[in-house]
Amino acid sequence: MSSPSDSETELHTRIHQQKVISSLGRRALETDDIDRLMHDAAATVAETLGCDYCKVLELLPSGNVFLRQGVGWQEGIVGEAEIPTDTNSQAGYTLLSEEPVVVDDLRTEERFSGPDLLIDHDVVSGISVIIGTIDDPWGILGVHTTDEIAFTDHDVDFVQSVANLLAAAIERHTYQDELEETVAELQALNTRLEKFASMLAHELRNPVTIGQIYAQHLPEEAAPKAVENVVESFDRIENMIDVMLVLTRRGDAVGERAPVSLAEMARDVWDDVDTREATLVVDIDLVIEADEVYVRHLFRNLFENAIRHGGSDVVIEVGTVAGGFYVADDGNGIPPEDREMVFEPGFTTTADTDGTGLGLAFVDRLAGIYDWDLQLTESDAGGAQFEFRNVAMSDQSD
The missing domain is CATH 3.30.565.10 (Histidine kinase-like ATPase, C-terminal domain)
Structure with missing residues (x-):
């Protein structure tokens, strides 16, 4: 039985990578746990490419990146490590180059020298891509191995596709958080408005009731039109109070x-x-x-x-x-x-x-x-x- 050709192997690899992307895409649409999605994406990328490490780096306001999720790293690194984005780091170089960065052998790499995170983990080869847009990057997705691997263009496209999925999920998650915060603020505002309306209605009803009582004893024969206007004005105020309560408190007012x-x-x-x-x-x-x-x-x-x-x-x-x-x-x-x-x-x-x-x-x-x-x-x-x-x-x- 003959062994599969290189082209058949490459086709099989590409089909497998597309299936992985499709599966991650469905998971990204279904989950609300963004950190779990990042971890699963990192684990899947590392497994699919046969690498030892994968990391999701979040770009911080300081300009550094934070290792938010990842697999394979030493205990205590994920969720703790902050990495500079200067020209000595692969992350920094990736942000500056504005395109995927492929490292064949970090030991002979001349574009950058580190960072310590990769050196301490004996990293040799790897791929890093931007999560988000070039103009507004969210962070970096990086995959690394201790063996020297010649990554293909399809491998790079695969990692970038996963990064794009994460970017879309992060944007949706951010929008959802902002929407929930807005809803919470509106609910709090409505609560304050309802309390204010109730207080105002209570304060207004007493003088209106007193005014209506006195209005009934006004001498109509002396100024009938004036008396009519006074009574009508009090009635309109009472009407406005009830209208206001329904508009602000809704069902509780009825x-x-x-x-x-x-x-x-x-x-x-x-x-x-x-x-x-x-x-x-x-x-x-x-x-x-x-x-x-x-x-x-x-x-x-x-x-x-x-x-x-x-x-x-x-x-x-x-x-x-x-x-x-x-x-x-x-x-x-x-x-x-x-x-x-x-x-x-x-x-x-x-x-x-x-x-x-x-x-x-x-x-x-x-x-x-x-x-x-x-x-x-x-x-x-x-x-x-x-x-x-x-x-x-x-x-x-x-």
Whole structure:
């Protein structure tokens, strides 16, 4: 039986190296343990090339490199050794040359003389490549042996491919860490915001309640319009407090659910709103499970929004859709390109008058808290129609 030719052996070696790269690539996508991946990559490279040592060097802010992971080295070296990146070291020369460095025999090497790490381990031959980009290197992947080996171009490509896999995994891991830090910071910020909102709401409710009580005893016959404005102002402040709590605390702000008649609530809210010459049409007979305080605010915000944008003589209708209800008007409507933005906190087209940009944001947030499906469409009259589906109904509904 004849022995395989050199070309067959080389082909077999290249196929094996490609399989190793493929396996490492899958592992790099699956693992979140970057140090374990570095160690396994070093062990795999050393085994595949038949070498004694392999190392993953991390470039430090000082300019030196740190032996973060590796195999074959003396005990206490990995995770401890810091190597200079001057021209006397293979690592330093690799960074300066900006290309893979192959050492046939370190004993006769003229480009650099060390470093001590390689000399102390009787290293003779090796390959070192950059992990990362030339402009922004993360570190170096190096493989070494105590025997003199004539590494091929395919061996160099293999080591560089593994380094590229590590670079991609490190970048993903770094991004994930930064994302987790950002999420943690946002969560902490939200917690502080919720506490501040709760404290502010508590501090505001007491004077508002006192003001509302005194407002009820004001002599309307002396200045009816002034009394009306005072009462309305206190009501608006109370509305803003509840809106703010829902926007900042979300589900924690909403109380227990109870039966709420939408027809009765709509008419009751209408009596408290400055309706001008607007008209309300109620064609609904549903009782839902919700917190009546916030359903009241929902109707109030939708009614005021319709009057503010649809005109003083706008016609507003509250009706039934499959699985829920709707509030529609015959105003100018909302262009399709703006229908997502109108629910963003702060979005308003009437900031120069009395728009706060919080009303529809509150409506959207409340729908989310109750798991209602909210859709903004065009009404039959060409105005805006807010549809709420998947609404929990009370047993009292007909």
